[in-house]
């Protein structure tokens with residue numbers, strides 16, 4: 001049996017199916033600015049087990065330990081401030097209907113940035129059951145621009161956020177912030193945007209990076225007319241260091257393939 005390099009690659013991709021990040025809205029909306037504050041509502045959290053100031057400090061960890069570490073994104077999230085908001089942010093549900101898709105509550109529109117608010121959800125039907133730690137909605141979208149996103153933390157008596165470790169709480173906030181910037185869930189457990197909280201989570205996964213790069217690609221600085229140096233072409237054609245390394249790499253790959261063929265098919 002002869003196996004070509006193409007066959008080997010095909011088997012590799014069959015064993016490693018392509019995963020995909022998802023978005024949480026149908027228009028692929030994103031924050032148009034690069035510098036997005038994450039504020040915390042100033043009212044007291046009743047049952048969450050942490051203070052508002054604690055939450056604000058956790059926001060700092062959530063953005064800097066996760067999203068701001070991505071090298072492939074123009075987005076820079078930052079800890080905002082304690083912000084006074086209407087009482088509705090503490091009591092009303094984020095969605096007035098939530099049967100598969102959310103109809104944002106018009107009383108809770110966030111004017112700018114991301115707002116985190118403790119919420120006891122007195123709505124009918126309630127958005128929160130004990131296992132739901134938060135509801136996040138980019139609830140101020142114009143065209144493809146997100147102007148504001150709302151994160152409501154389940155502050156009911158039976159919330160499960162309060163029993164998590166500090167690091168897991170930070171990861172939960174980072175996950176919700178991910179929804180706030182436009183990302184949906186990933187099917188990959190390795191990703192922060194996986195639908196369930198993983199207690200040992202400490203970093204972004206590939207899907208998170210892919211989704212971030214899709215919504216917030218880095219831009220190349222524009223330095224004038226695009227040009228291509230002839231030196232680069234000459235270096236490759238005349239066998240400079242680049243050509244040498246490429247030849248060396250190709251040789252190693254071919255040697256590896258040849259060795260494997262001998263080992264497995266002879």
Ligand SMILES: [Zn+2]
Nearest residue numbers: 175179185195
């Ligand atoms: Zn989620």
